[in-house]
Amino acid sequence: xxxxxxxxxxxxxxxxxxxxxxxxxxxxxxxxxxxxxxxxxxxxxxxxxxxxxxxxxxxxxxxxxxxxxxxxxxxxxxxxxxxxxxxxxxxxxxxxxxxxxxxxxxxxxxxxxxxxxxxxxxxxxxxxxxxxxxxxxxxxxxxxxxxxxxxxxxxxxxxxxxxxxxxxxxxxxxxxxxxxxxxxxxxxxxxxxxxxxxxxxxxxxxxxxxxxxxxxxxxxxxxxxxxxxxxxxxxxxxxxxxxxxxxxxxxxxxxxxxxxxxxxxxxxxxxxxxxxxxxxxxxxxxxxxxxxxxxxxxxxxxxxxxxxxxxxxxxxxxxxxxxxxxxxxxxxxxxxxxxxxxxxxxxxxxxxxxxxx
Amino acid sequence: xxxxxxxxxxxxxxxxxxxxxxxxxxxxxxxxxxxxxxxxxxxxxxxxxxxxxxxxxxxxxxxxxxxxxxxxxxxxxxxxxxxxxxxxxxxxxxxxxxxxxxxxxxxxxxxxxxxxxxxxxxxxxxxxxxxxxxxxxxxxxxxxxxxxxxxxxxxxxxxxxxxxxxxxxxxxxxxxxxxxxxxxxxxxxxxxxxxxxxxxxxxxxxxxxxxxxxxxxxxxxxxxxxxxxxxxxxxxxxxxxxxxxxxxxxxxxxxxxxxxxxxxxxxxxxxxxxxxxxxxxxxxxxxxxxxxxxxxxxxxxxxxxxxxxxxxxxxxxxxxxxxxxxxxxxxxxxxxxxxxxxxxxxxxxxxxxxxxxxxxxxxxxxxxxxxxxxxxxxxxxxxxxxxxxxxxxxxxxx
Numbered sequence: 171x172x173x174x175x176x177x178x179x180x181x182x183x184x185x186x187x188x189x190x191x192x193x194x195x196x197x198x199x200x201x202x203x204x205x206x207x208x209x210x211x212x213x214x215x216x217x218x219x220x221x222x223x224x225x226x227x228x229x230x231x232x233x234x235x236x237x238x239x240x241x242x243x244x245x246x247x248x249x250x251x252x253x254x255x256x257x258x259x260x261x262x263x264x265x266x267x268x269x270x271x272x273x274x275x276x277x278x279x280x281x282x283x284x285x286x287x288x289x290x291x292x293x294x295x296x297x298x299x300x301x302x303x304x305x306x307x308x309x310x311x312x313x314x315x316x317x318x319x320x321x322x323x324x325x326x327x328x329x330x331x332x333x334x335x336x337x338x339x340x341x342x343x344x345x346x347x348x349x350x351x352x353x354x355x356x357x358x359x360x361x362x363x364x365x366x367x368x369x370x371x372x373x374x375x376x377x378x379x380x381x382x383x384x385x386x387x388x389x390x391x392x393x394x395x396x397x398x399x400x401x402x403x404x405x406x407x408x409x410x411x412x413x414x415x416x417x418x419x420x421x422x423x424x425x426x427x428x429x430x431x432x433x434x435x436x437x438x439x440x441x442x443x444x445x446x447x448x449x450x451x452x453x454x455x456x457x458x459x460x461x462x463x464x465x466x467x468x469x470x471x472x473x474x475x476x477x478x479x480x481x482x483x484x485x486x487x488x489x490x491x492x493x494x495x496x497x498x499x500x501x502x503x504x505x506x507x508x509x510x511x512x513x514x515x516x517x518x519x520x521x522x523x524x525x526x527x
Numbered sequence: 528x529x530x531x532x533x534x535x536x537x538x539x540x541x542x543x544x545x546x547x548x549x550x551x552x553x554x555x556x557x558x559x560x561x562x563x564x565x566x567x568x569x570x571x572x573x574x575x576x577x578x579x580x581x582x583x584x585x586x587x588x589x590x591x592x593x594x595x596x597x598x599x600x601x602x603x604x605x606x607x608x609x610x611x612x613x614x615x616x617x618x619x620x621x622x623x624x625x626x627x628x629x630x631x632x633x634x635x636x637x638x639x640x641x642x643x644x645x646x647x648x649x650x651x652x653x654x655x656x657x658x659x660x661x662x663x664x665x666x667x668x669x670x671x672x673x674x675x676x677x678x679x680x681x682x683x684x685x686x687x688x689x690x691x692x693x694x695x696x697x698x699x700x701x702x703x704x705x706x707x708x709x710x711x712x713x714x715x716x717x718x719x720x721x722x723x724x725x726x727x728x729x730x731x732x733x734x735x736x737x738x739x740x741x742x743x744x745x746x747x748x749x750x751x752x753x754x755x756x757x758x759x760x761x762x763x764x765x766x767x768x769x770x771x772x773x774x775x776x777x778x779x780x781x782x783x784x785x786x787x788x789x790x791x792x793x794x795x796x797x798x799x800x801x802x803x804x805x806x807x808x809x810x811x812x813x814x815x816x817x818x819x820x821x822x823x824x825x826x827x828x829x830x831x832x833x834x835x836x837x838x839x840x841x842x843x844x845x846x847x848x849x850x851x852x853x854x855x856x857x858x859x860x861x862x863x864x865x866x867x868x869x870x871x872x873x874x875x876x877x878x879x880x881x882x883x884x885x886x887x888x889x890x891x892x893x894x895x896x897x898x899x900x901x902x903x904x905x906x907x908x909x910x911x912x913x914x915x916x917x918x919x920x921x922x923x924x925x
Contacts, residue, residue: 176744179740179772186737187735187736187737344567349567349572350760351572351760353791362772369739369772370771443736443737444736444737445761445792449568449569485739486740488741488744493730493731497732
């Protein structure tokens with residue numbers, strides 16, 4: 171029979187697993203709220219945050235920076251770079267347009283530079299000139315062309331685009347970072363804390379603290395700032411928000427930036443515990459999506475709570491019933507909840523009526 | 528202005544294409560070999576070193592004049608670690624490319640999926656995956672061989688050591704993939720025979736990030752050792768979780784741990800892990816008179832010179848598979864002008880006739896009864912992770 175310390179250990183294990191589901195779920199919610207899109211590249215943001223962070227910490231340490239400085243600096247870099255990637259993604263692939271914009275050329279230049287440097291391994295002067303020449307030629311060829319991009323893309327089309335984007339990001343990450351798992355030292359001493367015979371790592375507590383902080387910050391942003399209110403208005407009804415003078419494109423861009431940032435923060439803080447590799451994204455996206463749905467799509471707090479619930483259920487299932495069925499157990503519970511309450515644990519039926527999905 | 532630019536680009540493209548075609552025509556007709564690896568996807572850490580090894584060996588062989596005077600061409604397909612892609616790749620290699628033999632796939636699942644296809648097409652397949660079911664029963668594996676050590680040998684080596692240390696009860700932790708589940712079966716089978724009791728039997732998914740729940744259960748079950756059998760990077764988390772839980776019992780892992788990156792990833796927690804594997808990882812610690820020393824040091828030096836360290840045992844499986852095929856081609860004097868079906872049959876015979884050939888996994892002695900050809904003690908060395916993360920043969924532990 172399982173003792174108290176066993177059960178407590180399963181709960182700790184569940185919190186470790188659930189923390190990351192919660193963060194991914196929160197990211198899903200943000201984009202969904204302002205655009206009704208389920209951004210399946212959400213898991214890729216987590217992966218990018220983790221891998222960029224590990225690489226940056228390693229580089230800084232090589233340059234002789236002490237760990238307590240390198241960790242925050244790499245954090246800013248990883249989150250910043252991932253946020254930019256999220257914004258570029260929105261500008262290039264989500265925003266409807268009839269002309270290629272500076273962002274498209276920026277994207278092309280980035281891809282060419284990356285191809286020539288990372289994939290083909292050319293020297294830096296060659297890369298720079300190749301990038302400039304190819305982008306310039308494309309600009310000259312295409313500047314007057316109207317692109318027949320989707321004028322009024324449906325939400326479903328956009329969701330499929332995010333799947334394509336996630337595959338692309340994964341491919342780029344595979345070539346850039348390689349296929350081996352990456353690891354990083356814990357930010358806090360790796361000494362297990364003993365609670366009633368069960369143990370928990372300080373890094374796990376740090377992850378939970380970071381999540382709480384992120385949830386509070388996001389809550390404050392939506393509740394207290396005008397921009398936050400405007401984003402919420404967009405979430406309720408885009409057309410009317412637009413008529414009220416809210417720049418809806420800017421709000422959508424902002425939501426992608428924020429969800430990318432949240433994903434990157436999550437990736438950065440969990441990598442010491444979970445390791446990270448280039449193809450972690452889809453699995454995280456799947457579980458995080460489960461959390462977002464269980465919590466009631468569009469409800470940020472619900473997604474976070476549901477993430478922890480899913481994680482703890484999984485661990486309890488593994489510990490008390492059978493580890494072979496732990497994914498099945500959490501999925502069955504997810505299905506059961508959705509049968510009983512299709513809007514999720516914390517979702518409201520009224521709000522769901524206004525959404526396409 | 529614009530028109531001229533397009534014209535220029537087109538002209539350049541045509542020239543480039545013409546040059547490439549010219550270069551190809553100058554070559555002799557090659558001997559075609561197919562390869563299927565998990566170059567991307569969940570098992571890319573296996574497929575990647577295998578692909579690199581194959582590319583390196585082909586270049587070396589062609590530089591040295593090829594096989595029987597003909598260059599060798601290896602067509603590498605990526606199965607992404609999933610069965611349907613492996614099946615498609617096999618069909619393509621057999622009927623469209625007309626290859627003479629296939630080596631790979633990297634994983635046991637895809638290997639099992641393409642086994643019947645190769646049997647039916649009568650084409651030799653040398654798998655780089657470990658599960659014993661790939662070459663058993665032998666009646667259904669006429670054309671199928673494999674190079675990694677047998678699961679049952681690994682299981683027996685682990686259990687022998689457990690017996691030697693006087694441990695009576697063990698807890699298993701295996702992954703839910705084919706590799707882990709095959710290993711689990713072998714451990715269950717031999718534990719019974721060798722008088723070791725399995726008191727906990729846990730599994731985890733390949734993408735799991737925390738195994739404390741499973742390990743806590745093993746700890747509470749009274750097990751005297753944990754035996755892990757998996758190939759995924761998540762195994763680096765097992766020792767870390769054990770350390771977190773303060774578990775002091777020894778941890779045994781399978782030959783799937785044979786990647787120095789995993790040991791690095793586990794950090795300090797990896798110290799004390801015992802696992803049976805090929806000798807590639809400890810080549811520097813081998814005595815000079817070891818029968819594998821020469822093969823292993825030269826493969827390691829070549830690989831690390833070209834791709835940088837560290838070399839992994841998985842690339843070694845591709846080395847063995849490719850060499851077995853090439854050796855058979857040499858022995859049977861295969862040429863590209865031969866009838867394909869006949870050449871395939873001859874290569875199969877050639878591989879089966881391999882005797883006393885030393886590869887990275889051990890000494891291969893193939894026979895009509897045994898399509899792995901490795902023996903238990905010759906192909907496996909119990910390895911030990913020392914303080915500082917260095918791997919040494921367990922026999923050299925101080």
